[in-house]
Every structure is written in structure tokens, then in C-alpha cells.
Amino acid sequence: MPRNCIRETSPKKNEIFLWRMDMPNKERQSPENGPNSPRGCFSSLKMFLVALSFTYFAKALSGSYMKSTVTQLERRFDIPSYLIGVIDGSFEIGNLLVIAFVSYFGAKLHRPKIIAIGCLLMSLGTFLIALPHFIIGRYKFETSIRSSVNSTSNISPCPASSASIMSTGPSTSSVPSPGCEQESRLSMWIYVFLGNILRGIGETPVQPLGISYIDDHALEENAAFYIGCVQTISVIGPVFGYLLGSVCAKIYVDIGFVNMESISITPGDARWVGAWWLGYLIAGLITLLSAVPFWFLPKSLPLPERRLAKYSPERTSFIKVSPLREHKYQADEPTNFLEMAKDFLPTLRSLLGNPVYFLYLCVTIIQFNSLIGMVTYKPKYIEQHYGQSASKANFLMGAINIPAVALGMFLGGVIMKKFKLTIMGAAKFALGTSLLGYFLSLFFFAMGCENANVAGITMSYNGTEHLYKADSSLFASCNMGCECPETNWDPVCGENGFTYVSPCLAGCRGSHGSGMDTVFQQCSCIAAGNKTASAGQCNNRESCQRVFPYFLALSVITSFIISLGGTPGYMLLIRCIRPQLKSIALGFHTLATHTLAGIPAPIYFGAIIDTTCLKWGHKKCGGRGACRIYNTTAYRIAYLGLTLGLRTASFFLCVLGLVVLRQHVQKQERSTLANGDTGAVDDELQALKKEERNGSSSDQCPRTSDYDPQRETRL
Numbered sequence: 037m038p039r040n041c042i043r044e045t046s047p048k049k050n051e052i053f054l055w056r057m058d059m060p061n062k063e064r065q066s067p068e069n070g071p072n073s074p075r076g077c078f079s080s081l082k083m084f085l086v087a088l089s090f091t092y093f094a095k096a097l098s099g100s101y102m103k104s105t106v107t108q109l110e111r112r113f114d115i116p117s118y119l120i121g122v123i124d125g126s127f128e129i130g131n132l133l134v135i136a137f138v139s140y141f142g143a144k145l146h147r148p149k150i151i152a153i154g155c156l157l158m159s160l161g162t163f164l165i166a167l168p169h170f171i172i173g174r175y176k177f178e179t180s181i182r183s184s185v186n187s188t189s190n191i192s193p194c195p196a197s198s199a200s201i202m203s204t205g206p207s208t209s210s211v212p213s214p215g216c217e218q219e220s221r222l223s224m225w226i227y228v229f230l231g232n233i234l235r236g237i238g239e240t241p242v243q244p245l246g247i248s249y250i251d252d253h254a255l256e257e258n259a260a261f262y263i264g265c266v267q268t269i270s271v272i273g274p275v276f277g278y279l280l281g282s283v284c285a286k287i288y289v290d291i292g293f294v295n296m297e298s299i300s301i302t303p304g305d306a307r308w309v310g311a312w313w314l315g316y317l318i319a320g321l322i323t324l325l326s327a328v329p330f331w332f333l334p335k336s337l338p339l340p341e342r343r344l345a346k347y348s349p350e351r352t353s354f355i356k357v358s359p360l361r362e363h364k365y366q367a368d369e370p371t372n373f374l375e376m377a378k379d380f381l382p383t384l385r386s387l388l389g390n391p392v393y394f395l396y397l398c399v400t401i402i403q404f405n406s407l408i409g410m411v412t413y414k415p416k417y418i419e420q421h422y423g424q425s426a427s428k429a430n431f432l433m434g435a436i437n438i439p440a441v442a443l444g445m446f447l448g449g450v451i452m453k454k455f456k457l458t459i460m461g462a463a464k465f466a467l468g469t470s471l472l473g474y475f476l477s478l479f480f481f482a483m484g485c486e487n488a489n490v491a492g493i494t495m496s497y498n499g500t501e502h503l504y505k506a507d508s509s510l511f512a513s514c515n516m517g518c519e520c521p522e523t524n525w526d527p528v529c530g531e532n533g534f535t536y537v538s539p540c541l542a543g544c545r546g547s548h549g550s551g552m553d554t555v556f557q558q559c560s561c562i563a564a565g566n567k568t569a570s571a572g573q574c575n576n577r578e579s580c581q582r583v584f585p586y587f588l589a590l591s592v593i594t595s596f597i598i599s600l601g602g603t604p605g606y607m608l609l610i611r612c613i614r615p616q617l618k619s620i621a622l623g624f625h626t627l628a629t630h631t632l633a634g635i636p637a638p639i640y641f642g643a644i645i646d647t648t649c650l651k652w653g654h655k656k657c658g659g660r661g662a663c664r665i666y667n668t669t670a671y672r673i674a675y676l677g678l679t680l681g682l683r684t685a686s687f688f689l690c691v692l693g694l695v696v697l698r699q700h701v702q703k704q705e706r707s708t709l710a711n712g713d714t715g716a717v718d719d720e721l722q723a724l725k726k727e728e729r730n731g732s733s734s735d736q737c738p739r740t741s742d743y744d745p746q747r748e749t750r751l
């Protein structure tokens with residue numbers, strides 16, 4: 037340990053003892069001692085901050101990339117949204133398995149090395165997610181378009197009832213074809229599920245052990261700023277995650293293995309699948325690199341001598357009651373595993389007996405349900421509601437929305453440091469920003485978009501009736517003479533602006549050209565013009581294009597305002613517990629939110645979204661696949677209604693928590709005033725002693741005057 041540092045430890049009953057090294061006072065106060073200088077005492081902390089920030093970046097990048105591949109995974113493995121929710125929630129299952137034990141025992145062991153092991157597991161899980169691409173067959177989508185550019189023969193998309201369906205299309209029979217057992221993709225998503233569980237296990241120690249390590253070794257007035265910086269980096273990670281998702285979504289899934297001239301769909305098509313696996317390989321490599329620095333960091337950091345340079349030797353013995361040391365906890369002494377295990381349940385009871393912590397936990401669980409469900413399906417909402425491609429939706433999330441969140445998190449930490457917000461001030465600030473963002477979010481309901489005109493699904497074939505029924509008949513008198521498969525999704529755009537599920541259901545008798553230049557002719561269901569149709573879905577919802585920029589602007593503003601209260605709210609959690617409970621409090625908070633929000637939210641959000649599907653895809657070997665088109669009006673009401681409804685419920689608990697917190701603060705202030713006439717010679721030292729007595733006799737929040745620079749100067 038450097039000679040100019042003060043060692044801090046917590047032996048019996050969590051008392052804090054400080055002692056000076058046995059060295060001359062003149063040498064001890066010298067600022068120039070090379071590696072033993074006060075600056076050297078903080079070099080390891082700075083290294084830890086950089087390493088933890090990079091780890092937060094890596095885990096946030098891979099997590100956001102998972103969100104960006106939601107629609108890609110749905111289409112690749114032919115699964116509905118609720119099953120994607122199960123896969124997404126598997127990350128939280130991994131957390132659930134080990135978070136309580138890692139948070140409790142990890143705080144007493146070598147925290148940096150435990151974080152390094154977690155990074156290795158995260159990397160392994162990310163690589164496992166990409167594995168199915170290399171063991172599954174090539175992606176095959178439904179199409180009636182010829183891929184050969186040399187083909188000039190006129191093939192009828194609408195064969196007579198006695199004719200067989202064209203060979204390029206999928207089988208119309210509901211009976212599974214031979215070889216389906218080998219081609220089935222049913223079990224392939226299991227690899228993604230298991231890989232995400234492993235990611236969750238690896239991510240477990242990063243937050244509780246990393247944040248508590250910083251708070252234990254940083255100066256009190258800098259702790260909120262440091263944590264705000266780390267949280268900001270964790271929000272920058274999703275920027276690159278979504279941008280990576282945008283790039284990979286533009287690349288065809290089997291790039292390098294197929295002739296791209298034969299691909300007759302575009303990234304905006306509901307059948308398009310991007311190179312989802314490529315991003316996981318990149319994210320896994322970045323996570324692997326983040327583990328390296330933690331192997332070289334010490335278990336506990338010494339504190340600099342200049343921390344106590346202002347204090348006279350006579351007052352050194354009273355420093356243990358200083359509010360500057362109030363939240364510090366060092367686990368330097370060896371611990372026995374059995375003793376730690378015996379203390380686990382009593383410690384947990386003491387933690388949950390804190391009413392402020394318990395109410396804070398309930399509020400965040402409800403709000404995390406809203407947040408996780410919203411973030412998981414927001415790119416998909418942009419795709420389905422506003423007709424954007426997966427690549428563009430991910431790009432907008434990464435380039436516009438996430439930076440606003442990062443800026444809000446950073447400014448929240450700056451505001452708390454600049455204005456020296458107390459616990460009550462932090463709680464009011466977090467509640468105020470959340471309420472303002474909530475009221476602005478109500479305007480999203482007014483930014484609706486009409487459904488696409490799809491014959492037989494949203495509109496009747498003659499265009500006179502709105503349907504919006506998932507079981508609407510796709511057949512009409514105009515295509516009754518054709519033997520058309522109802523399960524196919526091979527959309528074409530007619531001259532009349534209507535989208536038809538397939539050229540066969542449009543009654544087209546001939547075709548000309550190849551690839552995306554194919555033109556279908558003599559379409560009996562198209563009454564206007566030359567009765568022709570082109571490949572792909574119609575994109576004629578002009579009102580959607582006009583309202584979409586307003587949606588983006590409001591989304592950025594609300595995200596920024598809500599994120600302003602993120603860091604103050606997080607510091608409220610840290611300050612409302614005793615120092616020795618810090619790691620387990622953070623860990624249990626993560627455990628509860630992951631268990632009761634991270635796991636169920638994507639599942640029930642996805643299940644509710646599935647109820648708005650109007651046309652399901654079908655697997656080649658039978659069974660329902662991924663949804664091809666949604667009722668956008670019902671989607672908007674379900675998605676936004678569920679998101680804002682959960683936040684509405686959380687505000688009732690917020691008000692109750694604010695009342696409980698205020699009562700406790702007033703109780704502590706009265707207790708302090710009641711003990712004011714103790715007859716101590718030094719009023720300042722007596723005040724410090726009273727704070728120690730009050731803090732040690734209560735499991736509630738400590739005094740709200742977190743830091744007073746004038747008091748430090750006087751001392």
C-alpha cells in the first residue's frame with residue numbers, strides 16, 4: 037500500500053477505524069512522493085472506472101443488439117412475438133439464478149476478478165447465440181417470382197383448379213412434406229435461449245459489485261458524478277448496438293453463400309431476414325476484451341492522505357463519525373463462508389424492513405415493466421406502424437433516441453452534483469421529470485397511422501368495406517378459379533393501390549420479367565388500368581410519412597426528460613441503506629426488477645401484440661410462424677396503452693414513498709435537535725457524534741445532508 041494513503045477497514049459492528057502510517061508528519065504531507073503520491077492512490081480507481089465503463093458499454097451493446105434483432109429472429113425461426121419475449125426474458129433468468137449470492141458474497145470477495153469472470157461468461161453466451169446460423173440450413177422464403185434473369189417464359193401465377201401450384205412456391209398442403217423433420221427450425225431458437233441465459237449469468241456481478249466498489253472508494257462528493265458517468269457510458273452502448281443492428285439488418289442473412297441476384301425481396305419486406313448472427317460475433321469479441329483489465333485490479337483500494345490533510349491530529353479520532361465516511365464500507369478482512377451464509381437471511385430481512393427501500397423497489401418494478409416492454413418492441417412498432425424497414429428503425433433508435441437518453445443521464449448526475457441535492461431533493465426531481473415525460477407521452481396516441489389496404493385482410497376486394505379480421509376470407513369471385521394457397525405471404529401491389537397477399541389471390545394469369553422487375557398481368561381482381569401488379573407491398577400511406585417526424589421528435593424529448601431523473605433516483609437507492617448493505621441492496625434490487633419485470637414484460641407485451649396480428653405466416657412443415665401484417669390501430673392502442681397504464685399505476689406508489697421519506701427525514705431532524713444540548717466543548721464534533729448515533733440506530737435513510745463542503749473546510 038502506498039505510504040501516503042490511509043487504510044480503511046470495518047471490523048466489528050461495522051465501525052470505521054482510521055489510522056495514519058508511522059512516518060514523519062512532514063513526509064506524510066509532501067505532495068511529491070512519486071508513485072507514493074496522493075495521485076497514485078487514485079490511479080487504480082481511475083483504471084477501474086475506465087474498465088467498468090467499457091464493460092457497461094459492452095454489455096449494453098450486446099443487450100441492445102438483441103433488441104434490434106427481434107423481428108429478424110421472428111422471421112428466421114418462424115416464431116411469434118410472445119416466444120421472442122421468452123428469449124429476451126431468458127437474460128433475466130440467468131440473472132435470477134445467481135444475482136442474490138453474487139451480490140452478497142461478491143461484496144466480501146475479490147470484486148474486480150468476479151466481474152472479469154462475468155465478462156468471460158457474457159462473451160461465451162453471445163457467441164452461443166450466433167451458433168444456429170452455422171448449423172441451420174439456408175433461409176427459404178415464400179415467393180412466386182422467378183430468380184433467373186435469362187428466363188423469359190410466361191408462367192401463370194394463377195393455375196387452374198386442376199393444375200398444380202407452381203414449383204417455385206411453397207406447398208399448399210397442410211400435411212408436412214417429406215424431410216420436414218430435418219428441416220424444422222423448431223429447436224434452433226433454443227441455442228439463442230441458452231446463450232442469452234449465459235449472458236445473464238455473466239452480467240450479474242457487473243452492476244452491484246461495480247457500483248458499490250466505486251461508492252466505497254470515491255470521494256463522497258464525486259460518487260454521484262462517477263456513477264453518472266458510468267451510467268452514461270452504459271446508455272452510449274445501445275447507440276452502437278442499434279447502429280450495428282441497422283448495418284446487419286441491411287445485409288442478407290446468407291450473404292456469401294447465395295447469389296444475391298437471386299434474392300427477390302428487399303429489406304423493407306416482411307420476409308426479409310438480415311445478417312443477425314454477424315452482430316453477435318462482433319459483440320462477443322468486444323465483451324471478451326472488456327474482461328482483461330479487471331484481472332490486474334486490487335481487491336480494495338487505499339484512500340489518499342489528502343483526504344484527511346485538513347484535519348488536526350486531535351480530531352482524527354472523531355473522523356469515524358464524519359458524514360463523508362457515512363456510506364463507505366471496506367471488506368478487507370478475511371471472511372468465513374459459513375458465517376456469511378448464516379448472516380444472509382437476517383441481512384435480507386433488515387434490508388426489506390426499510391420502508392423507503394421497499395417502496396422504491398415496488399415503484400421501479402412497475403416502471404421497469406413499462407420500460408422493458410416499450411424498449412423491446414419499439415423498433416418493431418416503428419416498422420409495423422409507420423412502414424419503416426428494420427434497418428431504418430434500428431438506425432433511428434441508435435442515432436436519435438438513445439443519445440437523448442445518454443445526455444439526460446449525464447445531466448442528471450451533473451445537476452445532482454452542482455445543486456448538492458439532498459435525498460428529498462433527488463426524490464422530488466426524479467418524480468417531477470417522470471411526470472412531465474408521462475404527460476408528453478400521451479400525445480403518442482394522437483400520432484396514429486392508418487392500416488395498409490390489403491385485399492381480403494383490411495379491405496374487401498371491391499374496396500367498399502373495412503375488415504380488420506384475422507380470419508377474413510382471402511377468396512373472392514375474382515380469384516375463385518385459381519388454386520391458391522392461403523398460407524403464403526407473397527404480396528404484390530396492384531395498379532389500384534391495393535396490396536394483394538399473393539399474385540395468385542390477385543387473379544393474375546401471366547407474368548413478365550424476373551426478380552424485383554417482375555410484372556404480373558391479366559389480374560382479374562384489379563379492375564383499374566391494365567390489370568397489372570408489381571412485386572412487393574404497396575407503400576402509399578402518405579399520412580404515415582407526414583406524422584413520423586413528429587413521432588420521432590416527441591420520442592426524443594420524452595426520453596431526455598425521463599432520463600434526467602435516472603441518476604438522482606439511483607443515488608436515492610444507495611443513500612437509503614446502511615453501508616454494509618449496499619451491495620446486497622443493489623443486487624436484490626436488480627434481482628427483483630429482473631424477475632418481476634425483465635422476464636414477464638417481454639412475454640406479455642409480445643402476447644398482447646400477437647392478438648393484433650391479421651395474417652400469420654406458416655412453417656413449411658406445418659404450424660403458425662411469424663406474423664406478416666398487424667392491425668396498426670389495435671397495435672398502437674395495445675402497445676401505448678399498456679406502456680402508459682403501468683406508469684400510471686407506479687405514480688400512486690411514488691406519492692406514498694415520498695410521504696414516507698419526508699416523515700423519516702423530519703423524524704431524524706427532530707432527533708438531532710433534541711440531542712443538541714449535550715454540553716460538548718466542540719459543537720461541530722458533537723454534531724458529528726449525533727449523526728453517528730442516529731445513523732447506527734436506524735436502518736432507514738441517513739441524514740439528508742450528504743455533503744457540506746463548508747463543514748469540511750471548517751474541520
